[in-house]
Amino acid sequence: MKNKKGFTLIELIVVIAILGILALFLVPSFLGYTKDAQKATCEANRHIIERSYTFYKAKSVEEITLNEYINSDNGKEYQGSKCPAGGVYTYDDANGKVICSIHGEDEDKNEGTGEESGDGDKSEDSDPEESTTPKIPGTELDVNYENVISVVKGENIGQVGKGQIIELKDNENNILGYYIVKYPTHIGSFSGQTSSGDLLELTKDPAINVFGTGSNAIKDALGDRRSIGTKILYNGKYYISIEKLDENPQIPGNGTHWVEIK
Ligand SMILES: [Zn+2]
Structure with a gap:
């Protein structure tokens, strides 16, 4: 073998x-x-x-x-x-x-x-x-119908206060847009016209997140975005500017530049 x-x-x-x-x-x-x-x-x-x-x-x-x-x-x-x-x-x-x-x-x-x-x-x-539940445009806020007035195009609204949010719908219940009241006013038949200057449309532009608090934090976050309708998320709350912001933007809660969105 x-x-x-x-x-x-x-x-x-x-x-x-x-x-x-x-x-x-x-x-x-x-x-x-x-x-x-x-x-x-x-x-x-x-x-x-x-x-x-x-x-x-x-x-x-x-x-x-x-x-x-x-x-x-x-x-x-x-x-x-x-x-x-x-x-x-x-x-x-x-x-x-x-x-x-x-x-x-x-x-x-x-x-x-x-x-x-x-x-x-x-x-x-x-x-x-x-x-x-819809969101207020540009924010993460759910529309809260305890604060928000919802109207169908052409409806009368009546007297509204500063900061009031208005939801505009068509006859089929589709949301056409959201508006915020800049100055207390009386609104008759409403169809989305904001030419009176008392209302501001809430656009989809997202709120700018302000890190920290105080005037400088706001300035840093804004950069050169200073137009009317600019939204910020400041100290946990949303605000919208109802006036053109100057070099030293006010702190929300003080002055007249900002209105809280809620
Ligand atoms: Zn994965």
């Missing part, structure tokens, strides 16, 4: 071929595991941010976007909770969910396995009123 040691070339080729064939099956499934792991991490991170941001929003008077929150002192501990695949997180106000640009929103409800957020989903989804 001949004593064979090691492998012959043929045997080696066969082994390598088998390994190659195995790799064909295994590599994609390893990649799949990575993707699943990324997705699971992303979902866990979304939950953490969602809970903390939703809670913060609920107890805070200040309207703050998810991005602003994460970049603020209150939310900075969540800066590390990111999507491992590089997705960008946004907050869906209507459903109170954090959404990843890559992994989307929670899939618990479809899979039926989510325990901790399953109940939350249901209660949030079944609240149609919240999802249809």
